[in-house]
Amino acid sequence: MTAGNGAYRVVGTRPVRHDGVDKVTGRARYGVDANMPGMVWGKVLRSPHARARIRGIDTSRAEAAGQVLAVVTGDDFPDPGAGEAEANESGMQSLRYMAERVIARGRVTYEGQVIAAVAAASVHEAEEAISLIDVDYEVLPPVLDVRESMQDDAPVILDDLHTETGGVFDDNPSNIAKHFIFEEGDVEAGYAAADLVMERSYSTAMVHQGYIEPHNALAYWNQDGHLIVESSSQGHFGIRDELATMLEHPKSKIRVLPAEIGGGFGGKTTVYLEPLAAVLSRKIGRPVKMTMNRTEVLIGTGPAPGAFMTVKMGVTNEGKITAVNVDLAFEAGGYPGSAVSAGCLCCIGPFDIENFRVDGYDVVVNKPKSHAYRAPGAPQAEFAVDALIDEICEELDMDPLEFRRLNASKEGDLRVDGTRFHPIGNIETIDAAVATDHWQSELGESTGTKRRGRGVASGYWLNGGGKSSAVARLNGDGTVTLLEGSMDIGGTRTSIAMQLAEFLGIPIEDVDPIVPDTDSIAFTGVTGGSRVTYATGWAAIEAAEDLKDQMVEGLADYWDVPAESISFDAGVFSQNGTSLNFTEAAAALQEDGLEVVGKATASPNAAGNTFAIHIADVEVDTETGKVDVLRYTALQDAGTAIYPPYVEGQMEGGVAQGVGWALNEEYVYSPDGRMLNASFLDYRMPTSLDLPMIETVIVEVPNPGHPYGVRGVGEVPIVPPLAAMANAISNAIGVRIRDLPASPREVQAAVANSA
């Protein structure tokens, strides 16, 4: 298998996706649509307090109520013990903390934490029943701010949590779960060589992924011990494995069905309702379905951490960066495990800097336990660095793209973890940005209170590989049924099938991709880390190769020639002047009684890093503080774009989420730790009216670590918008915005303070 971006037949085309018709007609079965005969409904009781001890839970009134079928609390689950387990794409997690996040054991660390669950015949009856559960709380004052939580005299949220630094744990409990440090070169010498040293602090708010489909789970615990679970997740194998751990149940007796998923963005890579529905079902012997409402999704699942960040940078008068310090403090939420480590690794990725020190702090606060959100950790961290760079460029009177090109990281340069870049498309992306009509265009005049500004920002994301499985079954008519293990979150059935079709030289319409349940395909990792088109695509290519090799073997017998004498090119098998096209070959093999099944489990580990540049034009109404996005261009290196309309779609969607993060979205809390805006009315996500058309430019620098040059594409486009928007607003109003979101209130205040 060789890399390259030569002439492809299928790769780079724009077929209609295989699951499209089901999704435009309303027929697709999402997790929320799952049902079974005899199904009943579960609902949970959530803590109204952000921090409390649970002195007791009295379920007797609920259990006595006629409509209630079952009640469960933390006592109905196995004791998690003291171990750790690999969580579904979230690094190592304490089993106890994972278990408490599903259902509390003796303490509450955020508003919305699950206390108990009930099952009843209808959702309304279940909702009524939870009000019959009496909980005796000892309410404690919450810690809501990351800086406050890091103080020595801050109340300790988890008395069993000790700060870890490089494998060593502090003796005293602390709210700082982990201190990451990455240092190379000589930072002080770098500052000494600088003509300008600037230091600024930045903050971003806790925000939610905002997928439209709430979390859901349907579970049926059969009397023979088999547990069947249907839920929408970004990885049904991860759901199975977390259930096996949490319920101490054999993996072979858990079958997870992959429902269609209505958005995830990292937030659906772990269990919330699945274990509760399973244990309720075991108690009553009937299928139990649970869904969250929107308020539960906001307060009870895993938003992205808010962050407080300080960046110090030295540059020469020519604009060369000589040294940088980045300090990142992230809100993990009620249990440890924020994305701060990835924030550390990404924060200076677009820049070649020899002297750096990056410190990351994973800090618990009494807010929901944060979880992955699209390029987790990178948007916050890179916002701080890119916003400081914009101030430096202003000070140096230097073009911000010229500054980025001068300092651009390239192959062989040092990464934060000390390793070096493989071939990357950073400089190519910057050059493409300079060449855009947008960058070359005039911004247009500011008039009166309507001030215009332009901002640019960089983005960098690692991308992931890991284990994926695919099975390709040859049908007698020459079509192929492709089983692949990755949950399809938005078009990857097709991007994977296209790679198989490319290899076999057959039309994409002749491939029918499906995502089977956990019993019917081998392990496949989570749909996250921008890994699916890369790693599962790789598995599909290997499965195609296996299928082709078996066809060659079969044809060697059919033709009675040595297999080595048969060549295969563009879907045609040939030997000694005789040829069979793919369909004819399939028919011949079927006639011979052969059943050809190609399969592969691949674990590729050379995902290519990826880069983006975004350009934003805004108009700020200085009277109201409202920011309108006038024009927006997103560029990124996709490696080879397998399925371009969905590469563009990822870029456009990332921009929309990033603009929301920059302008409006935030968790707003009362002093006692209750979220004040837990609905879609008050948690303000961008609508169609808030955005312009989004111009996209796909740069293609193939990844040598993939047969067709794939890099991941899904995550990096959410990285630049925070700084691009903040820089554009600052350019418009002449005042720096360092705390996001730049909501009308904040912008208006910034303008007023500067007057």
Add this chain to the structure above:
Amino acid sequence: MATEILSGKVHVQTTINGEQVDFLAEPRESLLEVLRDHLGLTGAKEGCNNGNCGACNVVMDGALVNSCCVLSVEAAGASIETIEGVASPEGLHPLQQSFLENAALQCGVCTPGFIVAAKALLEENPNPTEYEVRWWLAGNLCRCTGYDKIVRAVLDAAERMRAEA
């Protein structure tokens, strides 16, 4: 046409996608719950349950509504169109075809709401501007696409439908 019966449930007669439908519902149940949980019409989705996301859009007596904010008993005597009634035996509606060809969906969970809403727009205004499409669809949240391809798909479908008319 809405008659309370002994169980506390109400007997409702309504018309859905041109067919007469009878159902029993508790007075507190929304039209969305009845469509999804009693009638098996799961194309309309619950995204927020308070009228802010449009995932549950249906047309009721010619008006675009959020079915999560309509009580099921209000459907008595009404004529309701859902996503399940948009395609015909002859094939997909031009909007559905246009959404597919313009890649105007990613996860697809908001798509039924967008198509129902866009169909209502094009019935009222067959030649909308980009701004008019954005204004009309501002009640529908999509978190995947950034709306770009959705707006293009609606404009494209409008053009196809004008050409066919």
Add this chain to the structure above:
Amino acid sequence: MATVHIPTPMRVATDGVARVEIEGATVRDIVDRLEANYPGLGGRLVEDGQLRPGLSVFVDGANVGRRLRTKLQPDSELFFVEALGGG
């Protein structure tokens, strides 16, 4: 000799030295010799005979995960990196 990059917070055990040259046929050999040369360092990398939770090993630019038995070339380059998640 393999070149081993010591993670920054563990350099307290190496008197601040960031890179050390060590002979070893496998990653496990390297860890054992690091412990012999810099007492306490091995325990930061390995726990109960396995790579400490949350760490991955990169050998010559490739992530080999948690496989301590991974064989090395004479001039291999090793990194111990904190594992992380994606969305």
